[in-house]
Amino acid sequence: MRPIFISYRREDTEGQAGRLFESLREVFGEHTVFMDVATIEPGADFRRAIETNIDKCAVLLALIGRTWLTVTDREGKRRIDNPNDFVRLETSSALKRDVTVIPVLVQGATMPQEADLPADIKDLAYRNAFELTHARWDSDVELLIRTLRTRAVDAPGEPASAATPHAIPSPNANAGKGHAHIWTIGGAVAAVALMGAVVLKISGSAHEAKANPAIVASEPVPATTASTPGNQAGKGDQMVSKKALQRAAHDRGACVKPFVWRQAQPRDKVCVTPDTQSRILAENRAASDNRMPNGGAYGPDTCKQGFVWRAAFDGDTVCVTPESRQMTADDNMLGARRIVPLPQ
Structure with missing residues (x-):
């Protein structure tokens, strides 16, 4: 089966991307769904690495949240306008290679207009979008899986099983299938x-x-x-x-309901409540606001007075309140009790 690539902005749809990643991996297998180009070796050309990864894929799912188009860099410029923006590179690489690109709208987002997109990804505006809603997540994902089965099951070099997700085959065609x-x-x-x-x-x-x-x-x-x-x-x-x-x-490490993976980082599988997951993701987004602007005793990760490192995992230097750090430590201790038990 050809791989499925999930493209997303961490500042925009990190939580939904992680949730979708796990849902799809359960169906298609852990080696068939990719979420990050996170294994690029130091010194490697990340543009070429992205192209190599996209070239192997059958489908790119472009997760679009409310701020996908408007997220800015430190200079206040839209990231999507930067030719080296990872999301832009992933999308343009897929469009250039005729990889199936499916915009996946979350958080009630709407499709970007052609006029708002850089030239190399303007075609994205004309791709039929798929919406994932929080209230109907499971049923929405099931519908998405049905579409992906028609796109990703074919081996490289074989004709696709359907021209589009909405293609209607002839009643007499491929009767044996x-x-x-x-x-x-x-x-x-x-x-x-x-x-x-x-x-x-x-x-x-x-x-x-x-x-x-x-x-x-x-x-x-x-x-x-x-x-x-x-x-x-x-x-x-x-x-x-x-x-x-x-x-x-x-x-x-699947969690028992109602617990979910924390996602303090993409592979963080500590089981927490949905409210805790929302708090953690909000802390990630506000990380730079709680650090000393000019650094300090601990370098650029020095926290402002009244804040401490969260320490959800080794190397977690997100600055949070002491109360949040204690809650995180409690979750680390209780996480093992919240996963599906071994069979008796």
Whole structure:
């Protein structure tokens, strides 16, 4: 399967990008969804690195929040106007290579107009957008996944399975593929049934959160596990066991509901409340406001009087109040109790 690339601004949609990344990774696999060009080696040309990563992808999801277009640099200039802006480079590289670019609107954002975009990404204004809402997140993501399946499942060099997400095939074209589609739906239904069974099994476990844990398979259940006449024999061998699902969720550090990953940095998997996640992301955005303008005893990361380093992880120098630092330390201590438990 060809990779899916998520492009976003940390100041704009960091929380939504992390949430979408995990949702898609559960379905398509951890090596198929990319969120950051974070592994560029020192001294490497980041422009070439971005082009190399985009060139391998089938789809680029451009997450657009309310400030995607208006975020400014230290000089007060729009970042999107900088030719070396990472988001602009990612988008222009995808458009230039005819990679499918899907604008994903979050936070109630609207599509940027052509007149507001630099010349090399003006075509983005004409790409059909997809909206993810907080209230309907799960159902919206499911619809997005259906679209991505038609775009990213083809191996490089093979024709795409559909011209566009809305393409309607001829009733007589590829008739044999209809059966495969039915089996795929059957497999999805079986996977949902499995997840529900696991949730019911562990919902009564002595866990800090009373809500049911969210259990997902580490890989899709094979389509052949659909219940059909003559398919009962050997069914247990073809189906992912409940314990395997639960163990996979535990190994990933999946949180029991209502907890979510903190996202103090993109790979921060400490389980916290949604309100705490919102506070952490707000602290990240305000980081520069709480530092000494000209540095100090601890260099450029010196905090203003009354603020301390948050220390959510090693090297976390975001300046916060002492109360926030203590709450963060408490979350670090309690985080392990909030993940899906190992099966008994």
